[in-house]
Structure formats: structure tokens, C-alpha cells
Amino acid sequence: MQKAAIEKNNEMIAAQLTPVGRETVQDRVYSELRRALIGGLFEPSQVLTIRGLADALVTSTMPVREALGRLITEKALEALPNRSVRVPPITLERIDDLLRARSLIEGEAIALAATRMNPRQIASVEAMLGEWDEMRALKHKKDIDREATLNQSFHFEIYRCCGSAVLIPMIESLWLQSGPCIRVAIYAFSDAGEVDTAHYHRSIVAALSRQDAQAAREALVADISRPFAFLRDKLQSTSKEG
Amino acid sequence: MQKAAIEKNNEMIAAQLTPVGRETVQDRVYSELRRALIGGLFEPSQVLTIRGLADALVTSTMPVREALGRLITEKALEALPNRSVRVPPITLERIDDLLRARSLIEGEAIALAATRMNPRQIASVEAMLGEWDEMRALKHKKDIDREATLNQSFHFEIYRCCGSAVLIPMIESLWLQSGPCIRVAIYAFSDAGEVDTAHYHRSIVAALSRQDAQAAREALVADISRPFAFLRDKLQSTSKEG
DNA sequence: TCAAAGCAAGCGTGATCACAAATCAAATCA
DNA sequence: TGATTTGATTTGTGATCACGCTTGCTTTGA
Known part of the structure; x- marks a missing residue:
């Protein structure tokens, strides 16, 4: 049984390599939108569209719509009765x-x-x-x-x-x-x-x-x-x- | 110009009818999961699957996955590294x-x-x-x-x-x-x-x-x-x- | 000339499919 | 007998399509 040897080899490899991570597209979209929001890249009252953001971020609409939904629940964005979403206005x-x-x-x-x-x-x-x-x-x-x-x-x-x-x-x-x-x-x-x-x-x-x-x-x-x-x-x- | 008459008629109709609302399926799923969570219908550490919930709620996976995503961002649910989601355990x-x-x-x-x-x-x-x-x-x-x-x-x-x-x-x-x-x-x-x-x-x-x-x-x-x-x-x- | 109806483009929502990762069980080997 | 591997099933993720609603503009009628 060369179990120990295999284990040691794996450890050597692990020491050289850095974990690649398993971030999903949705996570990247979410992070990017967070960054933009905190950084003030969007103006208050600005309307955001799913397809527009998807084009800007070069993905499909799917990850964007889920990221928007998450941002709406934490009140970082606002869902209008028209079903469009915007950056909350300042009052x-x-x-x-x-x-x-x-x-x-x-x-x-x-x-x-x-x-x-x-x-x-x-x-x-x-x-x-x-x-x-x-x-x-x-x-x-x-x-x-x-x-x-x-x-x-x-x-x-x-x-x-x-x-x-x-x-x-x-x-x-x-x-x-x-x-x-x-x-x-x-x-x-x-x-x-x-x-x-x-x-x-x-x-x-x-x-x-x-x-x-x-x-x-x-x-x-x-x-x-x-x-x-x-x-x-x-x-x-x-x-x-x- | 019978504008006033039309207006009055519309008001009469409006008095009889009650607004039908525009709640989406996703909203209903979200509310239902919230209710279940606050009501303690799910046990701590219990794992939830998208398809399982979709079957139980008699919808497709789409509204469920978005509702789960929202609940995860408000820490009502927990995303495991396996990408499965569970009710947070008690410590x-x-x-x-x-x-x-x-x-x-x-x-x-x-x-x-x-x-x-x-x-x-x-x-x-x-x-x-x-x-x-x-x-x-x-x-x-x-x-x-x-x-x-x-x-x-x-x-x-x-x-x-x-x-x-x-x-x-x-x-x-x-x-x-x-x-x-x-x-x-x-x-x-x-x-x-x-x-x-x-x-x-x-x-x-x-x-x-x-x-x-x-x-x-x-x-x-x-x-x-x-x-x-x-x-x-x-x-x-x-x-x-x- | 101006308001109202009609039309077309764009949007969000939900369903479905394809794919890759994970999980579990049976089968295999030491 | 027990650990490992293999294969089948299940799961989450992303892409695409269809439907209905909203919106803005053109056209129509008074």
C-alpha cells in the first residue's frame, strides 16, 4: 500500500497550486453590481434593465436577473410597480x-x-x-x-x-x-x-x-x-x- | 364633450371592483417560504432542493431558485459549498x-x-x-x-x-x-x-x-x-x- | 390643432433544455 | 471483509424561447 506516498505527492502539488475557486457567473455579476453601487457608479433614480446589464457584463440575462433580485431584497435597488428596477432616489x-x-x-x-x-x-x-x-x-x-x-x-x-x-x-x-x-x-x-x-x-x-x-x-x-x-x-x- | 359622464361611470365601476393585484409566482413562492421559515416548518440543518420545492409548490424551478437566492442573501437560508442550500443550524x-x-x-x-x-x-x-x-x-x-x-x-x-x-x-x-x-x-x-x-x-x-x-x-x-x-x-x- | 386610438419595439417573467458537478449505490479489487 | 472505483441518478447553473405587459410613437378622427 503506497497510500502514504500518494498522499505526500498530492500535498506537494497542493503546495504549488492555488485554489481556482468555484465562483458562479451569478456571483460575479452580483459582486460587480455591488461594487458599482457602493462606488456610486450608478446615479440615484437611475433605471437598470436586465438585458442592458447583461450586454454590459457580457453574459446572458439569467445571472443578471437573479443578482438584481438579490439586490432588491437587501434594498440596494428598488422594484417599481412597473416591474422595472432602479437605484433608490435620495430623500x-x-x-x-x-x-x-x-x-x-x-x-x-x-x-x-x-x-x-x-x-x-x-x-x-x-x-x-x-x-x-x-x-x-x-x-x-x-x-x-x-x-x-x-x-x-x-x-x-x-x-x-x-x-x-x-x-x-x-x-x-x-x-x-x-x-x-x-x-x-x-x-x-x-x-x-x-x-x-x-x-x-x-x-x-x-x-x-x-x-x-x-x-x-x-x-x-x-x-x-x-x-x-x-x-x-x-x-x-x-x-x-x- | 361627455368627459365628465365617462369619468363618473368609471368611478362607479371602480367602486364595485377590487384591484386584482400583480403578484408574480416568484413573490408567492418567496412569501410562502418566508412563512414556513418564520413558522418553523423547516427544521434547522434541513436541506432544501429547488426541484423538490418546485414540486411541493406546484410550479417550475425558475421562481423557486430566485426565491431561494433572495432568502440566502438575507441569511434566512445558507448556501453550502456543495451548492446545496439548507436551513442554518442552531449553535x-x-x-x-x-x-x-x-x-x-x-x-x-x-x-x-x-x-x-x-x-x-x-x-x-x-x-x-x-x-x-x-x-x-x-x-x-x-x-x-x-x-x-x-x-x-x-x-x-x-x-x-x-x-x-x-x-x-x-x-x-x-x-x-x-x-x-x-x-x-x-x-x-x-x-x-x-x-x-x-x-x-x-x-x-x-x-x-x-x-x-x-x-x-x-x-x-x-x-x-x-x-x-x-x-x-x-x-x-x-x-x-x- | 389636438387628443385618443392603434401599432411596434422593448421589457420582465416563467418554462424548458443542455451541461457539469455532486451524490449514492452497486460492483470490483486487494 | 473492507476500501476503492465505477456508473447511474439527481442537482444546480446558464442559455434560450414564448408569452404578456408596458411604453413611446405614429396615425387617425373630430
């Missing part, structure tokens, strides 16, 4: 509603994380802060996409430490819902002049490293409130004009 | 996780509702309490399904008053996730002898009627903690035996 009530929910849930997640993060994990998110500064130093403005991605990684790296398999998907859903709104605010930001966003993130990391759950929660709420407050003002002024 | 961590999330979010919802409910709405949920007592008086035990339905109506009637279009879908998702777990506990309840559940609901209504948000939150948390705590003890004792 003042919705902005306040989203901010309240995010403060509540992400606040709880970071408070939990503050009591559970080990030094290794804290060092990891602290390192992201440095990477951030480098990027900012190099190209004074621009590259909003890269900054947004980094911001997302920063937040979820922390949230993952809260140890809740229930809260994290909810937070993802909230980011999905607020993505299109936030992006509108961010773009307006970069026109209106930069604000020191790094300051908030430093406060968060500082609170985490001394395991101060309450301070972490407050710093986080201040961080996520910023774009919402900006968007709120912008919306109110435009509605006055109209 | 101690999951129970604590769900209870924490529900206390947080439903607690916030009821606190908001406490400040916003008008006398009309309060009277409505108070009336449900009476209906409850009647049912309980008639058939001493039994009819758990009816009681569960009433309980669900009671809670969501309150939550709807919180005025948040973001929180309510999240609460629905949480009920969906905890449905199978809760049902296991409820059935064990009715064996172990009834507890006075009406007491908690009276406390909730009392707090709401004097607009005491904090008391309402505490009464609610006590109410939803009960089956979770019971289930928790049951799980711990069985794991000791095994």
Missing part, C-alpha cells in the same frame, strides 16, 4: 434614516470590536492609516475611488473583529443602501475643498488601541455623520432653490 | 448573536415608536391584547401557530410606527433568521408548561401608552429574551449529555 428622510441605522449598528459593532481586538489586529488597521497618508501625500487630490476602497477596507477590517456573523451582513447592506447617496456627497466634497478625514480615523484607532468602546463608538459616528450632514445641507439648499 | 454563538442584534435593533425601533405612536395606534395594539386573551381563554393550550401569528402582528404593528424604512426590513430579516431557532424553543415551551407571556406584552403596551421609550425598550428585550434563554439552556444541557 431627506432616507438620509436621516440611513444615518441613524448606521450609527446604531456600526456603533455597536465597533464597540464590540474594541473589547475584542488583539494587538495584532490593531496594528493591522493602524498600518492602513499610514498607507492612507502616503497616498494622500503623493497625489494631492484625485483618485477618489482608491480612497473610497481604502476607507471601506479600514471600516470592515474593524467590524470583522466584532465577532458577530449577524451584524456584519447588515452593515454591508447598509453600505450598499447608502453608497449612491454617499458618493454624491463625496464628489461634492472634492469640489468644495477637502476636509481632514484622516483626523477621524486616527481618533478611531486611538480609541481602539486603549480598548475604549464608548470613545470608539463616538469617533465612528462622527466619521460616518460627516458625509451625511454635508449631503443633507446640499439637498436642503437645492430644494430651497427649486 | 450557541448564533443564538447569542441573534438575541443581541434583535435587542439592539428592535429595541431602537420600539423606542422610536414610543415617541411617535398616536392614541389611535396605541388603542389598536391594545385591542390585540384582548383578542389574545380571548383565544387563550377558549382553548387552554394548543394552536401555537395562531399564537405565533398574533405575536408577529403585535410586534410589527408597533415597529411600523417607528417611521424607519431602513430598520423594518432588517427586523424582518432577523425574524426570518431566528424563526427556526425560536420555533424549537416554543415547542419545548408548550411541553415544559406555559409561562405567562401576556405579562410582557402588557408591560410593553403600558410603556408605550405613557410614551416611556426606555421602559418600552426594556420590556421588549425581556419579551424576546425569554425564548432565547430557554433555547440556550436546552442546548447547553443536551450538549452536556452528548
